[in-house]
Amino acid sequence: MVDDELGVRRALQRGLTAEGMDVVTAADGPSALELAGTGSFSVILLDIMLPGLSGYRVLERLRADGVRTPVLLVSAKDGDYDQADGLDLGADGYVVKPFSFVVLAAQVKALLRRGADEGAGVLRVGELEVDRGAREARFSGEPLPLSPREFAVLEALASRPGSSVSKDELLRAAWGDEQAATRNAVEVYVGYLRKKLEAAGAGELLRTVRGHGYLVAAP
Amino acid sequence: MVDDELGVRRALQRGLTAEGMDVVTAADGPSALELAGTGSFSVILLDIMLPGLSGYRVLERLRADGVRTPVLLVSAKDGDYDQADGLDLGADGYVVKPFSFVVLAAQVKALLRRGADEGAGVLRVGELEVDRGAREARFSGEPLPLSPREFAVLEALASRPGSSVSKDELLRAAWGDEQAATRNAVEVYVGYLRKKLEAAGAGELLRTVRGHGYLVAAP
DNA sequence: GGGTGCTCTCAGTGCGGTCTCAGCTTCCGG
DNA sequence: CCGGAAGCTGAGACCGCACTGAGAGCACCC
Incomplete structure (x- = not known):
């Protein structure tokens, strides 16, 4: 889970952990790329508003590097950024801040489920x-x-x-x-x-x- | 799907039908309540700005009547109404107008999927x-x-x-x-x-x- | 250039499914 | 016991779905 605000990271980590998931956090684009490059994640939760390297750029680089991990984008409230752009870049879902945690968790679970299906040998x-x-x-x-x-x-x-x-x-x-x-x-x-x-x-x-x-x- | 504007109803009905869903529409609160009371829906898409009986009231009544159908609230753009209120009343999701159809469909599908798991087989x-x-x-x-x-x-x-x-x-x-x-x-x-x-x-x-x-x- | 395998459309066929109609039966109030 | 309304059912017309064989278009390979 990638977000630059400590509070958001803490809250989501706690909530998702309570749902039975293992959560690893990153605070900026470069470290997110490094972690994601290992390919050892089932879903990436990616904030768009990141200092330096935006979430869009991170997503773009990931896909360019051949990383296929499902990505759920999280946007700021005002619609300066277009959801369609994110989906075109290869995102698998989109959540607008402020979001309901229930919906967020549901989206993550849906992506996990899909991934589990696809991955089967x-x-x-x-x-x-x-x-x-x-x-x-x-x-x-x-x-x-x-x-x-x-x-x-x-x-x-x-x-x-x-x-x-x-x-x-x-x-x-x-x-x-x-x-x-x-x-x-x-x-x-x-x-x-x-x-x-x-x-x-x-x-x-x-x-x-x-x-x-x-x-x-x-x- | 509940909305008082005919144009919105038509557009959403066409779009969601194209996604393979069966859509039934209502134009106001009372008829929405009557339809929803039958319990024969998988998801309810509910506009907040309704003449007479607001979406909040409709939602409140539904939950009071024991109707558990997932509800996705649709709000006008400006934040006079608070999403947290809607979620406290028992909504399962929230979409802000103007919204991207892709995103709306994704949210509806997520709720449908969740419901499908529960009501499985x-x-x-x-x-x-x-x-x-x-x-x-x-x-x-x-x-x-x-x-x-x-x-x-x-x-x-x-x-x-x-x-x-x-x-x-x-x-x-x-x-x-x-x-x-x-x-x-x-x-x-x-x-x-x-x-x-x-x-x-x-x-x-x-x-x-x-x-x-x-x-x-x-x- | 001919051959091969794959993809997909087209048109035709048969049959099962859908739905209306009209007449019949059942139910219930008076 | 009667009459009307609600429900039931057999007959039949129509329609569209599922399947099939033929073949055109295409990419790839000798």
């Missing part, structure tokens, strides 16, 4: 394995050759086993942009996946939830 | 299970094949077990828009549900409350 659903690191899928040990797009769709589905994922969510997860393709593209790719899954013996793994989307679950 | 009424994640219903373990509309109706009923739900509320919950269909459609779908429930052995689960609506309760 191998997803398993029944006999199916989705190896996010190797970008490879296997069924009962046998490799399952998938194109990049097919893999992305399967990954999105397998990350929420037993839960239905809508076509719009799949577009967002596997295409990145909801506008990039039509819903029919999703149907086509589910068709491809099914063909390959059935050939591997995974018949009923990928089910249709009519009117909503699809889900993967062990039979 | 499976509603249970006696032997009946309504799995919101998989969009599937089960009775004594056996899957109960339902069409999307049937599922939506059952979900709305099961989310308030033992409590009568009016046909208009069901229209709002399962059709999204009160005008989308007639009340007779509700009767028809309750009929479909009853047929399938009886076939599964769930006889008296779905009862009629003459002159009002329907309710599900364990026998």
Whole structure:
């Protein structure tokens, strides 16, 4: 957590620690960069109003250095700085001072949760394995050759086993942009996946939830 | 979403709908209270500057009535009203006008996510299970094949077990828009549900409350 | 330049789902 | 016991969803 005011650091450290988090603080941009560069954090809470090196600059440098840690920006009350700018620079959230601690904690938790999901190595659903690191899928040990797009769709589905994922969510997860393709593209790719899954013996793994989307679950 | 300006309502409704949310609007305090009292919302977006009954009062009444739905307050730009007051009254977040839509959506999503965790997955009424994640219903373990509309109706009923739900509320919950269909459609779908429930052995689960609506309760 | 694999759109098909209508049954007050 | 209102239900028309095969466009590789 990066803030130049001692009082803010103390208060937030106490509050977040009470929520079960480990908190490390920094008071200025350079030390924040140094700490963040170690890559050993799950979330960075970054004040924009810092003496010397502003929070924007810190964020910019971090992203330029390839640090992907989620960043929650904290801004001063008056809107001289634009939230959209921060989000464009790669921030994952934005909180305006003075903020409700509950909301702040909720945002941090949401980012933590997301990070925990993304970081996981191998997803398993029944006999199916989705190896996010190797970008490879296997069924009962046998490799399952998938194109990049097919893999992305399967990954999105397998990350929420037993839960239905809508076509719009799949577009967002596997295409990145909801506008990039039509819903029919999703149907086509589910068709491809099914063909390959059935050939591997995974018949009923990928089910249709009519009117909503699809889900993967062990039979 | 409660706001007295038609333009704001339209803009937010379009934007939030594009984010995949179902939005119902109200223009003043009393109708907001009436709608919110049904308890069928995940988040309430509440403008403070309302003619007649202010947002603060609406919030106060809601909490006094035991409505726990998360509330995101929206204030005018100048700080005549204090955020702390709103938070003390039981608000879960605060956004200052003029706000960035991206930020507003992010806050709403954060609240939705939190609510989704709490209200997670499976509603249970006696032997009946309504799995919101998989969009599937089960009775004594056996899957109960339902069409999307049937599922939506059952979900709305099961989310308030033992409590009568009016046909208009069901229209709002399962059709999204009160005008989308007639009340007779509700009767028809309750009929479909009853047929399938009886076939599964769930006889008296779905009862009629003459002159009002329907309710599900364990026998 | 031809070949290959991937992506995505398009148009067509079949079927399940949705919803209205009209007639019927049930309920309840008088 | 009657009549009207509320609720129920079978029939049927319409519609849009899910799926599929064909193929165009594209990048990459010999």
